[in-house]
Amino acid sequence: MKNGFRQSMAWLHTWTGLLVGWLLLLIFMAGTASYYREEISRWMRPELPRSSVSTEVAAERAVTFLQHKAPQAESWNVTLPDPRNPAMRMFWRNPESMVKPPAEGEKRRRGGGRFGDATVDPASGEEVAARETRGGDFFYRLHFDLHYIPVLWARYLVGFCAMFMLVAIITGVITHKKIFKDFFTFRPEKGLRSWLDFHNVSAVMALPYHAMITYTGLVTLMFMYLPQGVSVAYPKDEEAFFSEAFARLADPADAAEGSAAPLPIQQLLDSARAEWKGAQVSGFTVFHPGAANAVIDIYQRDGKRLSIDTPSLRYHAVSGALIETSPVPGGATHTRGVMYGLHLARFADWGLRALFFLSGLVGCLMVASGVVLWAVKERPKHAKAGRIGFGLRLVDALNIGAVAGLPIAFAAYFWGNRLLPLEMAERADAEASVFFYAWAAALLAAFVWPKRLMWAWQLYLGAALFALIPVINVLTTDAHLGVTLRTGDWALAGFDLVMLAFGAMLAYCGLRMQRWQPALSAAEKKRRQAAALAATANAAEASA
């Protein structure tokens, strides 16, 4: 471009940010919420057990349940309870022969009856009857599968946005001339200057995070985005790539004839723990349970390591012999594992997780302040012309609908969880619809009237919806603050408290939007000063 390097990078930064900013807000907000998806899921299913039992007891109960419920399955998979998630998830795969076509009029089950799943209370060994909801997984899926469109398209779209975001980050750093000098600079109450400072500081203070989350996000789906390397290096056997690229155990052998009773699960888990010198077990998969050559894969819990690939061991379920250990990962495999692991942050303990969550929120603020900043900068040009042009009006509407409208949608989702009838059909889908109806309403209202007061109203509405969630909680469940604070259930109590905090924050923003006064021009300031002086002079004369 005829402009200098910095200028063209500034131009690129503006447009990569603006074109995908609103979708990025959705992705960022849903992704940030996903850091606490287990806790959100727990809050959204208050019927779930809150007690905890030892891993051994839980594993035993799981095996007993599966032997009763799915004795003929080809494989069982159990995720043992952990501090963040006290219930057990289990999946099983039925043999082909068992799959029946759905009865007349019955909705076809996802997986066609091939797969089964259950959530089990480890204390009682019984299946949990909790309200049907997608819980926090809704946000997790939303941030890369979006909704209402085919998953493949969504992932390409999200990847496209992520690439734009990566370019926006790099160009942002290039454009920010005084990145070190202005490291701590934030000057409030100064209009455009303040918005720019806010955008800069929120971007720079969490810059390692923003760059990491964007790049690693692309890495998590890179097999989909860049499959060409695989096809060119493995022209006839792409399957081989996937078994070599991940430090996983090989596919197990098919079931053999004859059946035998497997060793007690406790014994098998103990062997694994001994082999790992004390590391915890996160779950296990049993292949061909009940067969003479049944094997069990035992997975290690994420601990201090960053990589998403945790070691696993394969034991012969009947003899207890160690058959296979997961291979040591190659350099690139390990790198990819660490990238993936950093993105999901499963390794994070409560303190680090809070920091990740905070950084995610800062990312949302960075994107939001960016799109608002553009409108603030554009407006004077339109003020001169006397009317708001199409572009600015569109941006104003999208800004309100996304920055203020998305919080409304998030809060509405939680309202839906508490208020929708428990026995409703397709309840989980209905909850998701509540999210989108609320967002659509906010967007529509924003397009109809994209003015400052609409900002304030939507922010206030979001504030009210968030702040009232703990109240609704009291009215509809027994897992409210009165109980959870007393029992020290910090996941559930924390959720309610964070809702209150969001409510307060949004209310504050709404207040500022409502009370904002345009900056006075120099001429106007002089005029008001002169008028004030004249008034005091008159008053002095009158009293003299």
Next chain:
Amino acid sequence: MMLLALTLNFSAFTALSLAMEKHQLDLHGKAHAGPARMRLWRWLGWALLATAFGICVADHGWAAGPVLWLGAMTVSGLLIAFGLYPWRPRWIAPLAWALPVLGLGAAAL
């Protein structure tokens, strides 16, 4: 331990910000803005950052340690830039002295 790392990062950033003319002038005026003093703040700041890094790694290993260090910097920096400098600049120096002591106390317990 995490609290100590966090508070050390806070103080480190305070020191580094004071090493910048703009903030030093805002807070203490020209008298304290000589080049020698600025250099002192800069060295102190980097030293504190390095110490915080050491603590993070010692406590959480080479994997999660650096991640924690970066997160601690983020939260300290935000507190200083968005909270303290614009609204309560007089609190910065006292906090920078007091917080690491608090952190040490929490770590010792």
Next chain:
Amino acid sequence: MDSTPDASWFNRFGGFFDRPWLGVLSRSLAAIFGGYALAATCAMFFAVALPIARAQAVLTGMLVAIVLCACAALWAFATRTALRAWIGIAAPTALFWLGTLALGARA
């Protein structure tokens, strides 16, 4: 008599391409499609060229390609003309592709 082609028609045609938005469009296409092509061919080249285990080479190629795509976007808008944007992206892409063909044939 002037033997050059009809001057006014030719100039008007060339003048059309002076519009700034066409330059932006051209660079954007180079950044998006050219950038992706560069990333894809880079991934392919690394997959067959790196002297390490096949799977590791493929993975490395993918990890690097993502960064290269971002660089292509920066290049497309930093260079002086739209033509340079295209050449700067197309040339390495072609080289990667030819290299892949050459090395892939051997494998």
